[in-house]
């Protein structure tokens with residue numbers, strides 16, 4: 001599994017989206033296989049992942065799951081309200097380090113488990129395309145040879161094609177409004193579902209084999225568009241027979257959908273699978289306050305029956321202030337939070353958040369920190385120190401100041417603290433901003449900060465603030481950058497609400 005070397009905004013954020021419910025639509029909207037548009041949210045999420053991936057060309061190594069679908073929505077092959085609807089579901093989910101392509105891939109995993117299917121490992125690191133890919137999504141009126149060639153180009157054999165289509169068509173169905181030549185006028189429903197059950201299971205296979213299927217791509221009156229029939233029967237039903245066992249259906253579909261979401265351009269390298277982290281440092285803030293440096297930090301631990309105490313330790317950046325064992329502070333608050341469905345499928349039900357608020361000596365500052373976790377059961381306390389490397393604070397010159405930052409009706413007024421600049425520092429924020437319903441693609445903007453007239457210099461720091469023209473309301477994440485006395489600094493600001501943290 002992927003190792004979390006703090007700070008790592010990519011793994012940090014993905015872990016939150018996958019394993020903390022209510023952090024992101026990704027882990028919540030598709031729960032319970034909830035219905036929408038006469039089919040399910042999950043069906044819409046799974047279909048878009050396939051269509052986005054279907055631009056892959058194994059021969060040239062181009063295309064794949066890269067969110068190019070956002071530029072391809074006007075094509076007939078991508079017709080359907082679910083496509084735009086899904087991108088709208090996810091408008092709030094990307095950040096600077098996590099693109100829409102990773103979000104679509106997480107969505108596919110959530111769709112499958114939300115409807116009772118298998119848990120699929122998630123690897124991160126997809127890169128969003130900046131333009132449309134080729135028009136290579138298979139369509140129902142094409143012949144079998146074209147479909148075999150489409151799937152070959154996407155990286156799947158003819159047998160895998162049969163399985164992947166059966167897996168995908170376990171969910172949802174075909175809309176009359178979008179496909180009037182397939183779901184014809186005489187059909188009583190607006191959506192003709194592929195199977196008689198809503199969940200992610202092999203009903204679509206069983207009903208095909210026993211002849212009771214209502215799948216309109218198998219038995220619809222329009223023979224030209226019976227693509228599922230041509231595909232399913234292309235090896236005399238051998239693959240469909242194999243999928244008739246629920247276990248092999250789950251196994252094969254889990255593996256193939258995993259390969260589907262991991263189909264990316266050859267220039268992209270994905271991380272190892274991201275499992276729930278045993279120990280995760282989160283919500284760290286360092287800023288000058290009342291004669292010292294306030295240091296807020298949280299250690300998230302997978303909950304167990306143990307009655308733990310956790311202590312934060314740190315060492316000075318310059319000079320001597322702390323005892324040899326390090327300065328220390330106990331947690332002031334412990335919160336519990338239920339884990340997401342995906343986490344529970346991996347045996348993790350609850351997280352505990354040990355929160356710290358330490359006052360750091362201003363003159364000697366802080367260079368690194370670590371934690372001691374005591375299970376209070378006689379065992380040796382565990383040291384949590386970023387795999388032996390410590391949690392290193394790389395600089396204290398440019399800091400994000402959450403307490404001087406304020407939320408107004410117009411959005412966030414961000415404040416950065418710069419340590420003792422000899423000359424005026426050039427401070428700016430690189431802000432990732434939400435796409436819109438019309439253009440569901442994330443963007444970014446760089447904003448120069450101004451000397452903060454409402455916060456005079458204090459504790460050896462000078463404050464800079466975002467101008468009122470700052471695009472606050474659409475912000476997804478920020479990195480602050482500054483040039484201070486000729487040196488460049490940056491600080492990653494995780495998505496937080498403005499005041500007081």
Ligand code: HEM
Nearest residue numbers: 039043044047050080082138139140164168172173174175
């Ligand atoms: C030859 C290949 C395929 C063809 C011709 C095809 C065709 C179609 C058509 C015409 C629809 C109806 C869409 C709508 O009305 O909104 C549909 C729905 C769907 N397809 Fe496919 N499909 C293919 C492969 C796949 C694959 C490989 C997957 C995923 C692994 C997939 C997943 C879905 C899902 C989940 C839906 C339901 C969407 C909803 O209810 O909103 N399809 N497909």
